[in-house]
Amino acid sequence: MRYSSAVILSCLPFVSVAVTASQYLSVSLALSSLFDNQAASADGSADFDAHGASFDSQYLPPGPWVYDGITYDFPKTWGEGNDNVVANGQVLRLDTPTYVHELHMVYSGDASGSAHEFVANFVLNFADNSTQQLQLYAKNWWRWPILNWGVIRTPYSFIANGAQKNFNASQIYQWSTAIPSEQPLTSITLPPLSTAHRLHLFAMAVSPSTSATSTSTAAPPLAIRRARFTTRWDTVRGARAQAVEVTLANMLPSAAFSSLTSTSTENTSAALAITTPHTIELIGPGLTTLSRGVVQRLVPGDQARVDVLVANTNANSAGGGTATVVVRDARGQVVLSSAGWAMAPLVESWTAEKEVLERHETPTWWNGAKFGIFIHWGVYSVPAWGPPKMYAEWYDWYLRNPANATGPTWEHHLDTYGPTVSYEDFIANFTASAFDAGKWVSLFEKAGAKYFVVVTKHHDGFSLFDTGNTTQRSSVHFGPKRDLVAELLDTAKKQAPGLHRGTYYSLPEWFNPDYAKYGFGQWPGGVARDAFNASLVQSYTGALPLGDYIDDLQLPHMLELATKYDTEIMWCDIGGPNRTLEFAAQFYNHAQLQGRQVTMNNRCGNVPDFETPEYATFGSIQPTSWESSEGMDPFSYGLNAVTNASQYKNATTIVQTLVDIVSKNGNFLLDIGPTAEGEIIEAMMEGLLDTGAWLDYSGSCIYDTNYWFPGSQDANPPPGAPAVRFLTTPTTFCIVAFAPPANGQLVINKRVPLLPGDSLRLLRPSGGVEVPWTVDAGTGQLVVSIPEGALADGRFAWALEATYAVESD
Ligand SMILES: *[C@@H]1O[C@H](CO)[C@@H](O)[C@H](O)[C@H]1NC(C)=O
Numbered sequence: 001m002r003y004s005s006a007v008i009l010s011c012l013p014f015v016s017v018a019v020t021a022s023q024y025l026s027v028s029l030a031l032s033s034l035f036d037n038q039a040a041s042a043d044g045s046a047d048f049d050a051h052g053a054s055f056d057s058q059y060l061p062p063g064p065w066v067y068d069g070i071t072y073d074f075p076k077t078w079g080e081g082n083d084n085v086v087a088n089g090q091v092l093r094l095d096t097p098t099y100v101h102e103l104h105m106v107y108s109g110d111a112s113g114s115a116h117e118f119v120a121n122f123v124l125n126f127a128d129n130s131t132q133q134l135q136l137y138a139k140n141w142w143r144w145p146i147l148n149w150g151v152i153r154t155p156y157s158f159i160a161n162g163a164q165k166n167f168n169a170s171q172i173y174q175w176s177t178a179i180p181s182e183q184p185l186t187s188i189t190l191p192p193l194s195t196a197h198r199l200h201l202f203a204m205a206v207s208p209s210t211s212a213t214s215t216s217t218a219a220p221p222l223a224i225r226r227a228r229f230t231t232r233w234d235t236v237r238g239a240r241a242q243a244v245e246v247t248l249a250n251m252l253p254s255a256a257f258s259s260l261t262s263t264s265t266e267n268t269s270a271a272l273a274i275t276t277p278h279t280i281e282l283i284g285p286g287l288t289t290l291s292r293g294v295v296q297r298l299v300p301g302d303q304a305r306v307d308v309l310v311a312n313t314n315a316n317s318a319g320g321g322t323a324t325v326v327v328r329d330a331r332g333q334v335v336l337s338s339a340g341w342a343m344a345p346l347v348e349s350w351t352a353e354k355e356v357l358e359r360h361e362t363p364t365w366w367n368g369a370k371f372g373i374f375i376h377w378g379v380y381s382v383p384a385w386g387p388p389k390m391y392a393e394w395y396d397w398y399l400r401n402p403a404n405a406t407g408p409t410w411e412h413h414l415d416t417y418g419p420t421v422s423y424e425d426f427i428a429n430f431t432a433s434a435f436d437a438g439k440w441v442s443l444f445e446k447a448g449a450k451y452f453v454v455v456t457k458h459h460d461g462f463s464l465f466d467t468g469n470t471t472q473r474s475s476v477h478f479g480p481k482r483d484l485v486a487e488l489l490d491t492a493k494k495q496a497p498g499l500h501r502g503t504y505y506s507l508p509e510w511f512n513p514d515y516a517k518y519g520f521g522q523w524p525g526g527v528a529r530d531a532f533n534a535s536l537v538q539s540y541t542g543a544l545p546l547g548d549y550i551d552d553l554q555l556p557h558m559l560e561l562a563t564k565y566d567t568e569i570m571w572c573d574i575g576g577p578n579r580t581l582e583f584a585a586q587f588y589n590h591a592q593l594q595g596r597q598v599t600m601n602n603r604c605g606n607v608p609d610f611e612t613p614e615y616a617t618f619g620s621i622q623p624t625s626w627e628s629s630e631g632m633d634p635f636s637y638g639l640n641a642v643t644n645a646s647q648y649k650n651a652t653t654i655v656q657t658l659v660d661i662v663s664k665n666g667n668f669l670l671d672i673g674p675t676a677e678g679e680i681i682e683a684m685m686e687g688l689l690d691t692g693a694w695l696d697y698s699g700s701c702i703y704d705t706n707y708w709f710p711g712s713q714d715a716n717p718p719p720g721a722p723a724v725r726f727l728t729t730p731t732t733f734c735i736v737a738f739a740p741p742a743n744g745q746l747v748i749n750k751r752v753p754l755l756p757g758d759s760l761r762l763l764r765p766s767g768g769v770e771v772p773w774t775v776d777a778g779t780g781q782l783v784v785s786i787p788e789g790a791l792a793d794g795r796f797a798w799a800l801e802a803t804y805a806v807e808s809d
Pocket residue numbers: 127128129
């Protein structure tokens with residue numbers, strides 16, 4: 001369970017009081033006055049990307065279009081003129097300066113190919129002439145073979161002004177984000193033009209704050225931002241209870257918070273914020289709340305996400321029906337009831353249909369796990385060599401590319417092994433002779449990881465698991481003659497049941513002769529030529545005759561990992577041709593029958609649960625599931641012997657990267673590259689153990705936390721102050737500083753949800769120590785006093801954990 005504060009109920013009091021809900025409003029911004037581009041047409045005559053490509057208008061939803069409760073001003077009929085604006089520094093004014101709670105936008109970038117994502121900076125302009133940058137991590141309108149899924153997907157786009165079609169699905173994306181509400185917002189400056197990837201905005205809307213004066217003084221204006229019937233579940237009294245994710249918003253502007261001072265009476269704080277445990281339940285046809293959500297603190301401008309666990313006997317009924325969300329205060333009085341939330345039951349049995357599988361999402365355990373270990377281990381661990389800034393696990397590819405010609409890997413290979421040694425000859429030296437699965441599992445646990453993902457087959461096609469009669473190109477038949485994946489997963493299951501087990505699997509293979517008919521780009525398939533004598537055909541060790549690569553090798557391998565190895569994360573790579581719909585249905589059903597919940601990334605070719613940026617972090621909170629992966633090596637996932645010990649990521653880098661990612665709603669998958677013998681080198685071990693030592697006393701600010709809706713960090717830190725990140729749980733608020741605060745003080749120029757009576761502790765190896773703090777009522781500035789002595793034994797990052805005072809009611 002994600003939230004320990006939830007209470008299992010034996011019965012529910014009948015709700016008789018109807019309370020008028022504050023509606024979660026959205027107001028369209030008049031973007032159409034700036035429209036200067038036509039994205040869609042019926043015949044391809046529109047020119048979205050300035051290169052003759054465009055959307056087919058029949059696939060775009062007509063306006064007004066509602067998504068996630070927000071109404072967007074789309075054209076009533078697409079294809080009849082300009083329908084979007086290309087960002088170019090235009091200024092979009094609000095009719096009147098308004099305190100804004102949340103900003104919403106629908107957009108798409110118009111590049112494609114390798115430029116998948118890009119950063120676009122908006123500027124928010126406020127009534128006091130202050131400004132703040134707002135960073136959008138924007139995605140382009142199509143990506144292949146790895147997927148970026150938007151909220152609107154069309155099966156193809158027109159190219160060559162309609163003369164042809166590109167069947168890569170094209171995408172339109174949506175993003176909602178908190179807006180600071182210390183000041184009314186007067187205008188938004190759109191990002192500057194970038195010709196490499198233009199940002200197109202189709203619609204924008206704001207959810208205004210509720211003005212403090214228009215509300216009763218008894219309680220803050222609350223609104224249900226959303227109530228989402230998820231595919232996540234928990235076992236309650238032996239049955240599957242569905243998690244309904246409810247997001248509650250305090251619609252006051254954070255400026256209203258200024259009246260919350262150390263001299264506030266209980267009554268004034270209760271008028272502005274939730275300061276006592278409020279519970280959330282759901283009422284609807286066939287619905288029983290089994291475990292209520294609890295929100296203990298909700299300050300002006302903030303949102304809280306909690307799970308309510310329900311029994312939904314309305315399952316399988318076609319109509320679905322709607323549910324009402326009821327919020328009660330600590331005395332059990334109903335303070336908000338909000339009707340009309342669409343119900344969707346848990347899926348009892350997954351079928352290979354896109355529409356069904358699209359609903360699947362990352363399980364609760366994955367969302368709370370935050371930190372995983374990635375392991376790149378295989379035949380490439382034998383040469384363990386890569387040119388500067390290139391992946392060492394790509395040795396076999398770089399050895400032959402450029403073809404028939406000299407290149408850094410080609411030269412290294414010639415110098416080190418001579419022209420008669422081929423990549424296949426490394427197989428015998430992939431010995432795993434020192435591999436001890438128990439040692440690896442202990443190390444992952446000591447590092448504080450909650451899951452791992454092991455490479456079971458990389459692009460070289462050499463598997464580390466039993467591939468049965470599909471091929472003998474595996475560690476079971478060659479090299480160590482051991483089922484390395486089984487050893488690791490079985491040991492983990494027994495030795496560390498709480499550590500979740502994942503498998504990386506490359507869908508294509510570079511030089512598998514049977515992949516030739518599916519080959520593309522850097523995964524052409526087909527026989528490889530000898531790197532030093534192109535007239536010689538390279539063998540493909542262990543290959544057996546195959547009918548079809550996808551039917552007889554790829555799909556069987558994936559199913560084997562799911563059903564025989566019981567993987568919990570299918571971490572595919574590359575994507576491309578696939579039978580992933582059939583795979584996913586069997587994967588999910590197999591796990592569900594065993595009472596487990598599993599997940600799949602966005603590189604399996606279809607229906608992704610989460611996105612997987614590499615060596616990338618974001619400048620803003622990304623509300624959908626994502627996981628960033630990075631090697632401990634600065635440039636490689638596989639071991640690269642050229643890298644010096646001092647170049648590996650130390651715990652300062654690891655911890656701060658982890659905290660940054662988690663504060664923006666992501667998970668961090670940190671990669672290690674063991675040696676061909678199966679040892680983890682000292683330089684990597686050290687960083688992992690140091691990270692684990694930090695998580696040991698700071699983990700309550702990482703695991704099972706949520707991002708803090710108003711922002712991941714202080715956008716306006718005082719000069720010289722350390723960078724900080726914010727994280728939250730229903731009962732705590734964390735500030736993690738990336739340097740020890742100097743001169744005995746940490747100053748934060750952002751209103752955090754601390755109230756008089758809350759205790760703030762500095763987490764330390766020797767035990768947490770309470771530290772005094774004050775908030776300036778006018779500016780909201782937080783000043784924490786931290787005696788130098790208290791910092792003595794901290795390293796890497798300094799976590800301050802506030803525990804909310806529970807008022808006696
Ligand atoms: C903001 O700037 C404008 C133009 O310079 C000026 O007229 C106005 O007084 C300023 N407002 C504030 C609150 O400083």
